[in-house]
Amino acid sequence: MSNVSTPAESGATPRLALVTGGGGGIGATVCQELALAGFRVVVSDVDAGRAGRVADELGAPHAAHAFDVSDEASVERAFDEIETRHGPIAVLVSAAGLLLFQENGERPLIKDTTLDIWERSFAVNARGVFLCGRAYLRRREAAPVAHGRIITFTSVAAQLGGYRSSASYIAAKSAVLGLTKAMARESAHLGVTVNGIAPGLIDTDMLRSTVTSSGALAAAAQAIPLGRIGTVDDVAAAVRFLASEAAGYITGSVIDVNGGYRMQ
Structure with a gap:
């Protein structure tokens, strides 16, 4: 990734975008794509070193x-500090997420899922979206912005019941589907749109942690109508569109980025 700083057009201050989970994988590419689109980007991650490297x-x-993102006090403090330093957040991209495995590296079946795995999965994948979305909407109600956007991340796993994913991950991402629609209805009067991205099989560390060999990855690609595993660029391009002014009449929707793996 190279320096992609983009100057403001016509001297206007670029809109501010906050990307959670921006320190690696899909999140880092989303940050780059939004920067190329002319946004000022705040890269957020639980790992300060990773966030700093991307920025x-x-x-x-x-x-x-x-x-x-899973800690209420940390979220509220972060939003206050970000808006004090950088101005109002126009676009919130909730990309932070995690997929947990058992100590032996296997995906836990429901019968083997510990309460800790369940709670940790919901804390980041679902609670984090709620806390950040709530923090954003509270501030936009107090100080509206033009073309406000919230973009959430669910998964094809939530839509299909899982592909090498745990029940806790599937359930948490399913919660995000419903929350996205609820936020879209409650924020429409503010001119804020809320939409989700549902990635399919995307070539990330998370996917490779669930695939035991390159042969298994190739076999998975054969089940996709477009014949390939998706890339982080495929996902980031969808985020860039939803963040744009051109997407102003789309809300409460989910864009499937899956190469046709699931069609509706």
């Missing part, structure tokens, strides 16, 4: 701000 690669005026 440094983007260059000024982009910045990093580490916080834990």
Whole structure:
């Protein structure tokens, strides 16, 4: 990733985008794509080092701000600090997520799922979306912005019941589907749209952690009508569109980025 700082057009201050989970994988590419689209990007991650590296690669005026999306106090404090330093957040991309395995590296079946795995999965994958979405909407009600956007991340696993995913992950991502629609209805009067991205099989560390060999990855690709595993760029392009002014009449929707793996 190279320096992709984009100057404001016509001297206007670029809109501010906050990306959670921006330190790696899909999130880092989303940050780059939004920077290329002319946004000022705040890269957020629970790992300050990862967030800082991505922000440094983007260059000024982009910045990093580490916080834990699952912790209520941390979220509220982060939103206050970000808006004090950088101005109102126009676009919130809730990309933070995790897929947990058992100590032996296997996907836990429901009968083997511990309460800790269940709670940790919901804390990041679902509670984090709620806490960040609530923080954003509270501030946009107090100080509206033009073309406000919330973009959530669910998964084809939630739509199909899972592909090498655990029940806790599937359930948490299913919760995000419903929350996305609820937020879309409650924020429409503010001119804020809320939409989700449902990635299919995307070539990330998370996917490769569930696939035991390159042969298994190739076999998975054969089940996809477009004949390939998706890329992080495929996902980031969809986020860029939803964040744009051109997507202003789309809300409460989910864009499937899955190469035709699931059609509806």
